Amino acid sequence: xxILREQAEACxxxxxxxxxxxxxxxxxxxxxxxxxxxxxQTELLAAxxxxxxxxxAAGLSVALLDxxxxxxxxxxxxxxxxxxxSRLTDPVGRETAxxxxxxxxxxxVRVPLGVLCVVYEARPNVTVESACLAxxxxxxxxxxxxxxxxxxxxxxxxxxxxxxxEAGLPAEAIAGVADLSHESITTLARMxxxxxxxxxxxxxxxxxxxxxxxxxxxxxxxxxxxHLYVHPSADLSAAVPxxxxxxxxxxxxCNSLETLLLDQAVAEAAARLLEPELRPRVRVQGCxxxxxxxxxxxxxxxxxxxxxxxxxxxxxxxxxxxxxALEHIALHGTGHTECILTQDLEAARRFQRExxxxxxxxxxxxRFTDGGEFGFGAxxxxxxxxxxARGPVGLDELTTYKYWVEGQGQIR
Numbered sequence: 001x002x003i004l005r006e007q008a009e010a011c012x013x014x015x016x017x018x019x020x021x022x023x024x025x026x027x028x029x030x031x032x033x034x035x036x037x038x039x040x041q042t043e044l045l046a047a048x049x050x051x052x053x054x055x056x057a058a059g060l061s062v063a064l065l066d067x068x069x070x071x072x073x074x075x076x077x078x079x080x081x082x083x084x085x086s087r088l089t090d091p092v093g094r095e096t097a098x099x100x101x102x103x104x105x106x107x108x109v110r111v112p113l114g115v116l117c118v119v120y121e122a123r124p125n126v127t128v129e130s131a132c133l134a135x136x137x138x139x140x141x142x143x144x145x146x147x148x149x150x151x152x153x154x155x156x157x158x159x160x161x162x163x164x165x166e167a168g169l170p171a172e173a174i175a176g177v178a179d180l181s182h183e184s185i186t187t188l189a190r191m192x193x194x195x196x197x198x199x200x201x202x203x204x205x206x207x208x209x210x211x212x213x214x215x216x217x218x219x220x221x222x223x224x225x226x227h228l229y230v231h232p233s234a235d236l237s238a239a240v241p242x243x244x245x246x247x248x249x250x251x252x253x254c255n256s257l258e259t260l261l262l263d264q265a266v267a268e269a270a271a272r273l274l275e276p277e278l279r280p281r282v283r284v285q286g287c288x289x290x291x292x293x294x295x296x297x298x299x300x301x302x303x304x305x306x307x308x309x310x311x312x313x314x315x316x317x318x319x320x321x322x323x324x325a326l327e328h329i330a331l332h333g334t335g336h337t338e339c340i341l342t343q344d345l346e347a348a349r350r351f352q353r354e355x356x357x358x359x360x361x362x363x364x365x366x367r368f369t370d371g372g373e374f375g376f377g378a379x380x381x382x383x384x385x386x387x388x389a390r391g392p393v394g395l396d397e398l399t400t401y402k403y404w405v406e407g408q409g410q411i412r
Contacts, residue, residue: 222384
C-alpha cells in the first residue's frame with residue numbers, strides 16, 4: 001500500500017472521531033494551537049528561514065518569496081486567526097425540522113464533509129488556516145503543501161498534531177502529505193471514498209491540473225484578475241488610497257488589483273493624482289490613451305489583460321463609460337473580485353447586479369476579499385465557482401447536510 005493511501009485511510013478513520021466532537025472540545029484545541037504558535041515562534045521562524053534561503057537560492061520570484069516568508073506579525077496573525085475561529089458558531093449539528101401531514105418528522109442536519117485535501121503553494125499560513133477550519137467544522141484534512149515550504153509546513157503540522165493528541169484525538173486527523181511529487185496530486189485527486197473534496201490553492205496551472213484530473217469533487221479557488229473602475233462621479237481624493245492599497249499592499253495575493261479602468265471623463269485628473277503614488281514603484285502597462293496621459297508607461301499586450309501578475313504590475317485602460325467597463329470585465333474577469341468607485345448609487349447598483357464575480361466592492365479596496373476580513377476567522381480558499389460555495393470559504397461551506405426522517409411506523 002502506498003504511503004499516500006495509508007495517510008488517506010488513517011485520516012478518513014480519524015475524521016470520524018472529529019465529526020461529532022463537542023464544540024467546547026474543538027475550541028480548546030484551537031486555543032491551545034494559538035498558544036503553541038506564539039510560544040514556539042522562534043522554532044517556526046527558524047524552520048521558515050531554511051525555506052526562504054533555499055527559495056532565494058533556487059531563484060524564486062520576489063512575489064513567491066513574500067508568500068513564503070513568515071514574520072513575527074504573520075505568526076501572530078495565524079494565532080489570532082485560530083482564536084477567532086474558536087469564537088465562531090459551530091455549524092455541525094445545526095438543523096431545521098418540519099412535520100409532514102402523515103406525522104413524519106424530517107430534520108435537515110448540518111454535518112462535516114469528511115476529508116478535505118488542500119493543495120497549495122508556498123504559503124505556510126494556509127497550513128494553519130486549513131487545519132483550524134477543518135477542526136472546527138469536524139473534517140479531517142490532508143495538507144499537500146509545496147517543497148518550497150517543506151520545513152515550515154512540517155513544523156506547523158507537528159504543532160497541530162501535538163494539540164490533537166493532547167486532546168485525546170488521533171494525530172492523523174490533520175496530516176501533512178508525505179509525498180510531494182507532482183504525481184501525488186493526481187493520486188489524491190482520484191481517491192474517491194477516502195478524499196471527499198479537493199481544494200487547490202495556487203496559480204492557474206495548479207488549479208487547471210486538479211480540475212482536469214480529479215474524479216473527486218473540486219472546490220475551485222480561482223485566479224484573481226481583479227478590476228477597479230473609476231466612475232465619473234468618484235471622489236478622486238478618496239479613490240487614490242483605495243487604488244494604491246488594492247495594488248500595492250500585497251501584490252502577490254489573489255485579491256490584488258490587476259487592471260485599473262479609468263473613465264475617460266476623469267482619466268486625466270485621476271492620473272495626475274495617481275502618478276506620484278504609482279510611478280516610483282509600479283510598472284504600468286496601458287492602452288494607447290493611457291500612454292498619451294502617462295508617456296512613461298509601457299504598452300499593454302493582449303495577454304496582459306488576462307494575466308494575474310502577482311507582482312507590482314498594473315494594467316490601465318481608459319474606457320468610455322460604464323458599459324465599456326462592464327464589457328471589459330465580462331471579457332477578462334475571472335469571477336474573483338471587481339470594484340467600482342462612485343458616488344452614483346444607480347451606477348453602483350447596476351455594477352453590482354451585472355458583474356459576474358464572487359465579490360463586488362463599492363468604494364472599498366479589492367483586498368477585503370478575505371475570510372478574516374469577512375469575519376470568518378480564516379478561509380480555506382476563495383471560490384470563484386458557483387456551486388457549492390462562492391467567495392471566501394469558511395465553516396459553513398465545509399459542511400453538507402443529511403436528512404433524519406423519524407416516524408412511528410408509517411408506511412408509504
